[in-house]
Amino acid sequence: MTELRAQAVDPPTIRPTLVRAASRRLGAGSATVGLPLLGVVVALTVWWLVTSVFQLIHPASLPPPQDVFRSLTEYWPLLLRSTGATTLSTVVGFLLSTVAGVLIGLALAASRRVERMFSPLLVAINAVPKIALGPLLVVSLGWGQKPILTMVFLLCFFPIVLSTVTGLTTTPADLAELARSLNASWWQAFRKVRFPAALPQIFVGLKVAMPLAAIGAVIGEFQAGEAGLGYQILQFNGVGDYPTSWAAIVLIAAMSIGLYFALVLVERLALPWVRATTSSR
Structure with a gap:
């Protein structure tokens, strides 16, 4: 009886669905924070390359x-x-x-x-x-x-x-x-x-x-x-x-x-x- 009750509450087919839903939410949250941070890192890298490495812009301008x-x-x-x-x-x-x-x-x-x-x-x-x-x-x-x-x-x-x-x-x-x-x-x-x-x-x-x-x-x-x-x-x-x-x-x-x-x-x-x-x- 206990096994039947456990299977009724948490059937095996529900667990993969819950895992996929949790993974999607986690992925969406990571993208919301991670992608803007990645954009900032890319912008800072380009800024550093242009001004410090290749020196394409005068320091007075940038x-x-x-x-x-x-x-x-x-x-x-x-x-x-x-x-x-x-x-x-x-x-x-x-x-x-x-x-x-x-x-x-x-x-x-x-x-x-x-x-x-x-x-x-x-x-x-x-x-x-x-x-x-x-x-x-x-x-x-x-x-x-x-x-x-x-x-x-x-x-x-x-x-x-x-x-x-x-x-x-x-x-x-x-x-x-x-x-x-x-x-x-x-x-x-x-x-x-x-x-x-x-x-x-x-x-x-x-x-x-x-x-x-x-x-x-x-x-x-x-x-x-x-x-x-x-x-x-x-x-x-x-x-x-x-x-x-x-x-x-x-x-x-x-x-x-x-x-x-x-x-x-x-x-x-x-x-x-x-x-x-x-x-x-």
């Missing part, structure tokens, strides 16, 4: 990675504080852009007349080179956080507006018909159908905007900063310390990667049904 790493360790406290300042500006500016971009997108999606009235203006604002506005922002807003946050906002709000409008105006026909058949009010249809259906598209705009927010923060620090990685790049370039400037650039890249994947994690936690209802390669 210092060897070992010099950049030496500067990173030497100025680590200063660069760490600067990374915190740039990260704060990036996140605050991104959140402000998200709130304003979604609200503007809601207004444009709610009325065809409003969309036709203001869409050309938004396109014109987005087309203006933002770096040209830097001196004007300093004159009007002064030094410090205000012009930096404004630069972040100007760079990354347009993709959020565009993705919000696209998501809200492309509700699947079957879902819209279901809401009408249930006699849902406008608010009920928006809250239960249109906005949830638009969230995947909105997150596309957010993921486009996040790296732009980091770019905007650095440009703002170039123009009006008193701290931050952009400010340190200007300072170290001014004294000819190019490895330390590149150390700051590396930290900007690392910060952008971290913020982007934090946003991807938020998307997966907020929209678990997207991965379950869409196919992947």
Whole structure:
């Protein structure tokens, strides 16, 4: 009886299936971590070969990675504080852009007349080179956080507006018909159908905007900063310390990667049904 119960609970045909499933999960997890690390190793190797072995690029343009790493360790406290300042500006500016971009997108999606009235203006604002506005922002807003946050906002709000409008105006026909058949009010249809259906598209705009927010923060620090990685790049370039400037650039890249994947994690936690209802390669 004990043997029959054991076979019923754990038949021999189940064990290979469980092993294969566990192996696939382990392989997927290893690939998620291992492949990005492999990419970093390849990039560092190419960087080292180009700058140290073959010396194809002048050190003033691109210092060897070992010099950049030496500067990173030497100025680590200063660069760490600067990374915190740039990260704060990036996140605050991104959140402000998200709130304003979604609200503007809601207004444009709610009325065809409003969309036709203001869409050309938004396109014109987005087309203006933002770096040209830097001196004007300093004159009007002064030094410090205000012009930096404004630069972040100007760079990354347009993709959020565009993705919000696209998501809200492309509700699947079957879902819209279901809401009408249930006699849902406008608010009920928006809250239960249109906005949830638009969230995947909105997150596309957010993921486009996040790296732009980091770019905007650095440009703002170039123009009006008193701290931050952009400010340190200007300072170290001014004294000819190019490895330390590149150390700051590396930290900007690392910060952008971290913020982007934090946003991807938020998307997966907020929209678990997207991965379950869409196919992947």
